[in-house]
Amino acid sequence: MANPHILRDMTGDVWAVGSAYEAYVGRWSRPVAAEFVRWLAVPAGTRWLDAGCGTGALTGTILASAAPSLVIGADLSPGFLRSVPAAVLNADAAALPLATASFGAVVSGLALNFVPDPAAAVAEFARVAAPGATVASYVWDYADGMQLMRQFWDAALEVDPAAPDEATRFPICRPDGLRSAWATAGLHAIETRAITIPTVFPDFDDYWQPFLGGQGAAPAYLARLSPDHQGAIRDRLESRLPRRPDGAIALTATAWAVRGLAR
Template sequence: MTGTDTFQLSLQTARTYEAAFVPSLFADLARQLVDLADVTAGDDVLDVACGTGIVARTAAERTGPTGRVVGLDLNEAMLTVAREVRPDLEWRQGDAAALPFPDGSFDVALCQSGLMFVPDPAAAVAELARVVRPDGRVAVQVWSSLDRQVAFRALADAVARHAGRDAVDLISTYFRLGDQERLTGHVTRAGLRVTGVRTLPATVHAPSIDDYVTTEVESTPLRDRISDDVYRRIREEARTGLARWTDAGGRLALPLEAYVVAARRG
């Protein structure tokens, strides 16, 4: 997450994100992203919009002691949690659209579920291309568009009904770069050669629908902008709309769709 003005999250929200979303969703996607980027021992790797650092941590398992892994995010709360989890890695505050590194500093540049929070995604992709060495690898994971997220739409509809269409933007920003052609266009215009585009099924697991709604709402600024009554009504409608993805014990397995664009410089 890049932490634009809309998403300058609190430390508590960052800790909720790490505790709830990372193990239930982002850890597996991080592994797939690192695999597709072919991160190997000795690589110098940059994780842009690193959030609490799951991609950087996953990459560090591959690079070993001879490599270097740097995580960069604009949001200081996210970086605080990243440092708590892995104080041995290098964490930097910075803007994805103006990376504070010289040209050709890394073998691999990665961005997981963060590009959609950058005001100028094309500039951020160009920066990813700039900081990798000749024949360096770039891999970016984003979410497919909201119209392809059949399960998530049940929550979005509840938010729209009770908090207004503008409120939906706060929880659906994730899906704003869901056009594969648009993203691959950014990649090629940055001077990168696309080597693969892969659609990835993903699943958010939660102990209950209420737990999921809490995590989804309270890891964005939405909670601070709605009343307790509106929050209660969103929960009630979500229980009905998301019930089809629960098991007999009430545990939620919510399907999502993501995709990754992998590329090389030169």
């Protein structure tokens, strides 16, 4: 029997262990979340919903910098929810058990592309948003801008041409995909922007070890490979990643953000 505490998305990617996710990409979400919340400029005293809140990087940023009256974090993974610093709800972003028009801000960070039906999720965001509420999200730019993943998939594709490259798996992770989803949900005053942050790894092990944690698309893919194939990808990455004189690996990560207003 499958472990009921292990959550897999539609592609078989595993999402359950908060500490492993933090080491992989959770740590990089916080600076993106900070810029995202500043960009939204939601008034103090607003009721917020963070749908697909994961381990709570965006939730914590809202609490720390947006002076909300309430924040609820919703996610399907009980393992992730244990880390969220707010009221939590174990729920599907595409089927929220929440009242219509009940939040002044509905947001989602780094989660929308993992929902089996993103359009249904955005429709739910619009449903629970009060008239005039901000509805917004950000997702990694898997095609070009998320360099730590782009480097991995480029190496993986050399070893295994059938590797499930995230650049092609997630068409919503582009400005036009996000804008279309927001417009289809009936939102208006839609804007998109890129948010780019530095991702600096002190050494190769700090870059590589999170890929062995099994959390997310690339680590889940790597776990399914033979030790020889894993080693071939590792060797390619170790030989080609850019190094500073001190040995650090300095990359950047770009997320695409979208915001709109509920009618």
